[in-house]
Amino acid sequence: MTSTDESSMTTPITDEEIFLSHVGGKLSTELQSPLNTQRDLSIAYTPGVAQVSRAIAAQPELVDRYTWTNRLVAVVSDGSAVLGLGDIGARASLPVMEGKSALFRSFAGLNSIPIVLDTNDPDEIVETLIRLRPSFGAVNLEDISAPRCFEIERRVIEALDCPVMHDDQHGTAIVVLAALKGAVKVLDRELADLKVVISGAGAAGVACANILLACGIGDVVVLDSKGIVATDRTDLNEFKADLAGRTNPRALTGGAAEALAGADVFLGVSAGTIAEELIASMNDGAIVFALSNPDPEIHPDVARKHAAIVATGRSDFPNQINNVLAFPGVFAGALDVGARRITENMKIAAAEAIHSVAAAALAPDYIVPSPLDDRVAPAVAKAVAEAAQADGVA
Ligand SMILES: NC(=O)C1=CN([C@@H]2O[C@H](COP(=O)(O)OP(=O)(O)OC[C@H]3O[C@@H](n4cnc5c(N)ncnc54)[C@H](OP(=O)(O)O)[C@@H]3O)[C@@H](O)[C@H]2O)C=CC1
């Protein structure tokens, strides 16, 4: 069933309501069985529990059967790129990480625990997760800034024998691909013909560029805070330099104005802003995905004056392009089949599954399903599980 629940948005949300609903945090733990009697205690605690611990000590893989870790996702952040708020630190990132855990629980039925780290040092982050490995079954890296996020994700994947994914990279890229598939169908266009401009060359921007290139879009131009990521720039880190060699086929130079004139798609993952006249300079039938949270690069009402399709990352406008459509189902599918890695095919399969949920009812204001659509996570999980099996990582 699709739940749009428009009635819940008719009353404006007040600051008081937001803060009150966060008092004490958004999470708690529940017991699988009650602890009411001496018998209950003797089984769940001492002496009964000792038998289970002895069994696991003798046969370590039993930990998957007799503890909650097997399907527990650690949501891990250092607070360095929290939404579009920037480096606000570990403590301030916690409401977002509790939110991600709430989404795991609500949409995929997965237990999840936020872990925020009081360090930005990649060695310390990787080492901490190696030490914590017995406590969880998967790692969702969240809101870790580029370029450190690329090295951290690679090293954590190498070090841990469980599914690991940086959500801001791949969760975002999966949903952007799904949304673009929906948008081109609505506009009766082809993905491969699009001229795409990505504003942001960080975690989300690099991963979105990679997935769009992999899916056959040849004309991708990426912007960072200094302008077009191009091969003649001498100030690029290794990830941007690599991207420069694979994007910008028309060898554009300059900034957003030069990139957006005559473009078909604006994809904002920058936490910056984009002027209305630049959106107006795009081709007719433009697609504008202003995905920065909480403030889109351009207000959707303004973008709609010039664009055929407009989307944001927020829950209070139509077309919410947000990694929440991906990560619950991706991890559920990977854990369902005991996948040790999350492959590129699993990500593409997730995008196709999200798209397929919306495919029958596509419209300019419905290019992706709502995160509240309870068909999404199961469809993503099934597609991801099948792709994991096909890729031999299950
Ligand atoms: N809707 C969704 O699902 C998601 C949305 N996002 C949003 O994307 C944004 C970026 O997140 P993330 O990639 O994790 O952050 P990062 O810190 O990894 O990257 C930010 C990038 O944006 C660039 N940037 C900053 N200002 C501008 C500007 N004015 N014009 C062009 N580029 C600019 C930075 O440039 P430089 O390299 O020069 O510093 C950097 O490359 C956030 O607002 C976040 O909320 C992210 C993930 C998911």
Ligand SMILES: CC(=O)C(=O)O
């Ligand atoms: C949605 C999300 O993960 C972000 O904006 O960072």
Ligand SMILES: [Mg+2]
């Ligand atoms: Mg994020």
